[in-house]
Amino acid sequence: MKSWTRADIQAMQQRYRAMFINSLSGFKSANLVGTTDANGNENLCIVSSVFHIGADPALMGMITRPQSVRRDSVANIKATGYYTLNQVNTDIVVAAHQTSARYEADISEFTETGLTAHYEPGFVAPFVAESQLRIGLKLVETKLLEINQTELIIGEIMLVQSKESALEPDGSIDIEQLNSVAISGLDRYHSTQKITRLSYAKPHSQPEELLFDTPDQTSQE
Amino acid sequence: MKSWTRADIQAMQQRYRAMFINSLSGFKSANLVGTTDANGNENLCIVSSVFHIGADPALMGMITRPQSVRRDSVANIKATGYYTLNQVNTDIVVAAHQTSARYEADISEFTETGLTAHYEPGFVAPFVAESQLRIGLKLVETKLLEINQTELIIGEIMLVQSKESALEPDGSIDIEQLNSVAISGLDRYHSTQKITRLSYAKPHSQPEELLFDTPDQTSQE
Numbered sequence: 090m091k092s093w094t095r096a097d098i099q100a101m102q103q104r105y106r107a108m109f110i111n112s113l114s115g116f117k118s119a120n121l122v123g124t125t126d127a128n129g130n131e132n133l134c135i136v137s138s139v140f141h142i143g144a145d146p147a148l149m150g151m152i153t154r155p156q157s158v159r160r161d162s163v164a165n166i167k168a169t170g171y172y173t174l175n176q177v178n179t180d181i182v183v184a185a186h187q188t189s190a191r192y193e194a195d196i197s198e199f200t201e202t203g204l205t206a207h208y209e210p211g212f213v214a215p216f217v218a219e220s221q222l223r224i225g226l227k228l229v230e231t232k233l234l235e236i237n238q239t240e241l242i243i244g245e246i247m248l249v250q251s252k253e254s255a256l257e258p259d260g261s262i263d264i265e266q267l268n269s270v271a272i273s274g275l276d277r278y279h280s281t282q283k284i285t286r287l288s289y290a291k292p293h294s295q296p297e298e299l300l301f302d303t304p305d306q307t308s309q310e
Numbered sequence: 311m312k313s314w315t316r317a318d319i320q321a322m323q324q325r326y327r328a329m330f331i332n333s334l335s336g337f338k339s340a341n342l343v344g345t346t347d348a349n350g351n352e353n354l355c356i357v358s359s360v361f362h363i364g365a366d367p368a369l370m371g372m373i374t375r376p377q378s379v380r381r382d383s384v385a386n387i388k389a390t391g392y393y394t395l396n397q398v399n400t401d402i403v404v405a406a407h408q409t410s411a412r413y414e415a416d417i418s419e420f421t422e423t424g425l426t427a428h429y430e431p432g433f434v435a436p437f438v439a440e441s442q443l444r445i446g447l448k449l450v451e452t453k454l455l456e457i458n459q460t461e462l463i464i465g466e467i468m469l470v471q472s473k474e475s476a477l478e479p480d481g482s483i484d485i486e487q488l489n490s491v492a493i494s495g496l497d498r499y500h501s502t503q504k505i506t507r508l509s510y511a512k513p514h515s516q517p518e519e520l521l522f523d524t525p526d527q528t529s530q531e
Contacts, residue, residue, distance in 0.1 A: 105481035115339025116492035260326035
């Protein structure tokens with residue numbers, strides 16, 4: 090095993106350090122943030138920093154880039170109060186990655202990347218038609234992280250759309266069936282293969298593999 | 311596509327809703343949090359809520375459970391100011407999952423699960439010897455999320471240990487080479503297979519696949 094101290098990290102060249110540190114947290118979710126500005130101009134941007142905050146109320150968080158750079162999505166979320174998260178699947182990896190290019194604010198990343206905006210009645214922010222798991226959120230809170238001028242954006246889930254076949258009897262969605270991808274580092278995209286699903290852990294007993302999870306797996310047993 | 315509104319989500323039975331909402335954010339990182347209390351009692355706990363906050367300073371965040379439940383790891387982090395994150399790999403999935411059982415505070419999850427505590431000179435918190443990517447952090451800030459009484463814990467990276475063979479020339483670590491796993495929902499564990507690595511996106515050009523990423527891949531080209 091090789092070790093790096095805090096001083097070693099501080100001595101790294103900026104881009105090298107960004108590559109290194111972004112690798113450390115493990116696999117990340119891949120979502121497209123869909124927004125519009127007050128004039129209806131669409132914006133779409135890939136993010137790897139979306140995470141679960143709570144189930145009741147149903148809350149999701151994401152960390153923005155620092156305030157020192159232009160962030161159309163954040164400005165739009167604050168202006169309209171609404172945004173969508175659209176899980177990236179294997180079919181749209183390249184288009185999703187391309188949304189991270191620095192287009193001008195009045196350019197729609199939908200148009201530029203060929204992804205399709207899908208609107209739901211009464212919801213101002215655009216969903217991505219090609220995504221198999223789409224979430225509509227209402228902004229509930231932003232928290233500035235003073236330490237590096239990034240922001241934590243917290244949204245409450247107002248609408249979920251998913252392929253019904255991926256919904257399990259216990260309420261979980263098997264996102265592998267949706268061909269959802271994982272991100273590592275700044276630019277690696279991964280498909281997944283399920284190793285196991287484990288029962289709720291209790292002291293003095295070993296977790297058991299849960300087998301009711303996919304129809305084809307059940308039939309193998 | 312099936313749709314669920316906010317009202318549909320609120321009407322779900324609690325456990326069903328937890329399963330459902332926890333599925334939505336996409337793939338998550340799998341890390342073991344290593345801590346000790348002021349008396350040196352070890353604690354180890356799997357978390358799926360670790361995420362990147364920034365590279366300079368090098369910061370990682372994680373979301374805790376609500377303050378209403380016993381949280382030994384959080385108490386230990388606040389008491390000692392230090393903790394470790396240890397990436398979970400395919401060899402230790404079951405032991406890692408088992409750390410989520412509600413052991414008493416004076417029981418070491420290392421002992422109970424067979425994982426091995428590894429100490430570095432001058433660092434109070436235990437690392438997991440079986441992990442191939444270990445991070446030592448210093449607590450820099452906690453932020454209470456009033457909306458659901460969870461906390462955001464922010465740590466600065468003081469030490470990183472990883473298998474050197476997974477380090478790429480550009481500073482990134484290919485965590486797939488470490489057999490790191492991804493989590494989805496509350497209890498699914500996944501291995502990964504790289505789809506592609508894409509160049510920095512720019513307007514008016516398509517991202518290109520980066521090929522220097524693994525020795526065996528380079529030799530295939």
